[in-house]
Amino acid sequence: MDHQLLQKYNVPGPRYTSYPTVPYWQSTPPSPEQWGELVNDTFSVTNKMQGISLYIHIPFCESLCTYCGCNTRITVNHAVEQPYMEAVLKEWELYKAVLGSEKPRIRELHLGGGTPTFFSPENLKSMISRLLEGCEIHEQAEFGFEAHPGNTTDEHLMALYEVGFRRISIGVQDFNPIVLEIINRHQTYDQVKHLTEKAREIGYTSVNYDVVYGLPQQKVCSMTQTIYKVIQLRPDRIAFYSYAHVPWIKPGQRRFTEEDLPDSMKKLAIYETCRGALEMAGYENLGMDHFALKTDGLFKAFEEKRLHRNFMGYTDTQTSLLIGLGVSAISDAWWGYVQNEKGVEAYYKRLALRELPFFRGHVLNREDLILRRHIQHLMCNFETTWSHTQEVSQAFYQGLARLEEMEKDGLVIIEPYHLRVTESGRNFVRNVCMAFDARLWENVPQTNLFSQTV
Known part of the structure; x- marks a missing residue:
């Protein structure tokens, strides 16, 4: 990548798991009645064919990984399990009352934390x-969960397999002990290897590794060694994420400083070197930060332009209704979003009042829906199309005009009714999407909100 382009476009920007992005949701969330109507309307239209997606957020961790940007509750008290489980089930009962008498068809179920x-x-x-x-289980249902190698046992694998789970996402991050120490991540290569092999032995059909580049103390040589170890274990897909340094949001990241992080050029060198190794090993680069073998469903979805992006990241399953259960979980009813209370106590309090426990949200207007479609296509397919009679708005044309500089730099190609991100522009796809982010342009942040785009 050209150094000047990196310096030019490496600016703070959203990761576009939604549009509008959460900081730009309307100040007043939808009322419980309005949200219920949105959920019910989408469910009524899409349940029979698409089914619905469920995400369950389990916030508890026994120790804090200092790089983490997720909503967590640190405790070693496992007595918290039962009351939290009952709360999640109570929330689901409230949603089932909103959905009505028709049985939900579960197309996707994911456990995250x-x-x-x-x-x-x-x-x-x-x-x-x-x-x-x-509930009914969709004939193409995909159940997956996130696994910490340090505490996921054979019994966990078997218990979840018995209730339908076939996908596992293992949090590798890095194998280098120096990096693992500074991010307070306690796991070993042998644990990852055993977890991978045992999952396959039991019958799991898709193994994903989460690997993060740009972490403190990472070097090109050490990260290359990590990637070669990953390749040897041959996961079906790899989420190769860029570390998001946001200490103003996540104080745990203050355990290290910016001086501990690889600078933008070193971070890029880590990515490019590891990407080359993965591609040589048969992994296909798809979406913004994912790699998959050609036998994996994520690659097939990319090839068939079915790749989807939501609050869980990239998925080969697309449903119009995603219901998030648990603290901080986000729901998407296509026409609107809501996010649950972030604190466990506040979440319990709302459920005790038999209220859906969301505290903020957004109802999409026509312009939001148009821009979301194009941003979704760019993030998933690196291209988007439109016609002169529909799927456009003034904000969309303003976005096209903002891409003039990127077109001169060879990062995008703009043709009649077609926009394509070039190979050299893929590293800057977040910047391309930012051109269409009307809400961001209307209210340019005066303080830190987002991580760097590259």
């Missing part, structure tokens, strides 16, 4: 079994 395997195998199995009561 925090550390989902903080819960005992017995509690996880019980929670999922009870949650699925009265």
